[in-house]
Amino acid sequence: KAVCVTGASGFIASWLVKLLLQRGYTVRASVRDPADPKKTQHLRALEGATERLILFKANLLEGGSFDAVVEGCDGVFHTASPFYHAVTNPQAELIEPAVKGTLNVLASCKKWSVKKVVVTSSMAAVAYNGKPRTPDVVVDETWFSSPEVCEQQKQWYVLSKTLAEEAAWKFSKENGIDIVTINPAMVIGPLLQSTLNTSSAAILNLINGSSSTFPNAAFGWVNVKDVAKAHILAFELPSASGRYCLVERIVHYSELLKIVHELYPAFQLPDKCADDKPFVPVYQVCKEKFKSLGLDYIPLETSIKETIECLKEKNFISF
Numbered sequence: 001k002a003v004c005v006t007g008a009s010g011f012i013a014s015w016l017v018k019l020l021l022q023r024g025y026t027v028r029a030s031v032r033d034p035a036d037p038k039k040t041q042h043l044r045a046l047e048g049a050t051e052r053l054i055l056f057k058a059n060l061l062e063g064g065s066f067d068a069v070v071e072g073c074d075g076v077f078h079t080a081s082p083f084y085h086a087v088t089n090p091q092a093e094l095i096e097p098a099v100k101g102t103l104n105v106l107a108s109c110k111k112w113s114v115k116k117v118v119v120t121s122s123m124a125a126v127a128y129n130g131k132p133r134t135p136d137v138v139v140d141e142t143w144f145s146s147p148e149v150c151e152q153q154k155q156w157y158v159l160s161k162t163l164a165e166e167a168a169w170k171f172s173k174e175n176g177i178d179i180v181t182i183n184p185a186m187v188i189g190p191l192l193q194s195t196l197n198t199s200s201a202a203i204l205n206l207i208n209g210s211s212s213t214f215p216n217a218a219f220g221w222v223n224v225k226d227v228a229k230a231h232i233l234a235f236e237l238p239s240a241s242g243r244y245c246l247v248e249r250i251v252h253y254s255e256l257l258k259i260v261h262e263l264y265p266a267f268q269l270p271d272k273c274a275d276d277k278p279f280v281p282v283y284q285v286c287k288e289k290f291k292s293l294g295l296d297y298i299p300l301e302t303s304i305k306e307t308i309e310c311l312k313e314k315n316f317i318s319f
């Protein structure tokens with residue numbers, strides 16, 4: 001069976017490609033520049049890649065760009081989308097590639113009558129709707145982020161994911177394409193690629209002395225292996241449908257640092273909050289849909305340890 005993975009060189013997609021190859025699939029994968037070894041070497045080295053991984057060049061902003069890679073696939077995993085915060089032109093750098101890219105990929109899926117499409121969305125498209133989030137609140141798949149709230153708060157990446165998911169569902173309804181969305185919180189765990197991605201950098205920045213304070217924020221976290229497995233099961237299980245929130249635990253940064261300290265007592269960690277306001281409260285995220293895939297979450301402590309061990313091994317941490 002052949003499947004397609006867009007943005008294959010990325011953090012989550014690399015794990016997805018690895019697990020799909022392990023499961024015997026032929027993987028047709030898109031990257032922006034197949035000739036760049038930094039982006040492709042780790043993919044070509046995966047078990048099964050020589051026989052069953054085919055790389056294609058595609059860009060989210062080019063219409064028709066994904067036609068070739070999607071051709072002949074039973075399923076498509078659309079993961080490609082820019083994820084970084086230092087943007088000067090949010091519309092051009094984040095929103096257009098996220099939204100137009102999603103519609104481009106779905107248009108290719110329609111063209112080749114792909115049976116099922118798994119779209120990598122985000123908790124960013126779920127939890128930002130202005131409703132209060134406190135320890136007794138359980139966020140679930142019925143929540144949708146509000147583009148107006150994202151704009152007011154100038155949360156451009158969050159807005160890009162919210163609009164991209166909205167566009168995906170609209171296209172799915174209008175064109176009768178079966179889609180499922182996977183909505184992870186911050187994804188961490190071992191990196192397969194050689195470059196640093198944004199969510200792994202969030203952990204690195206806490207431990208490399210680049211900041212003396214920690215943000216007054218509470219985020220959800222989930223292991224990249226759980227995220228990749230959820231993508232595959234959402235494709236394989238005929239019963240899988242709708243959205244899947246993926247969060248092992250939501251913690252405030254102060255709590256995250258406590259876990260890092262327990263694991264690595266020698267690390268010099270920031271011990272002051274970036275502001276003197278009360279700590280932003282945590283909230284809960286429903287685990288039922290993730291569990292309905294037959295999965296159990298890897299604990300946050302393990303995910304943090306795996307991330308730091310891998311960052312050391314890859315020399316991102318030099319102490």
Ligand code: NDP
Pocket residue numbers: 006007008009010011012013031032033039058059060061079080081082083097120121122123161183184185186187188197198199
């Ligand atoms: P990465 O930055 O590692 O991967 C992003 C991928 O998108 C890269 O392969 C990148 O290609 C590709 N991409 C970006 N812009 C374009 C473009 N114009 N044309 C083609 N490809 C493009 O991030 P992650 O693996 O973390 O993210 C993957 C997906 O998961 C994204 O959709 C992200 O929004 C979502 N997500 C991530 C979370 C996380 O915490 N990591 C949490 C929730 C959702 P290139 O390598 O060439 O830059």
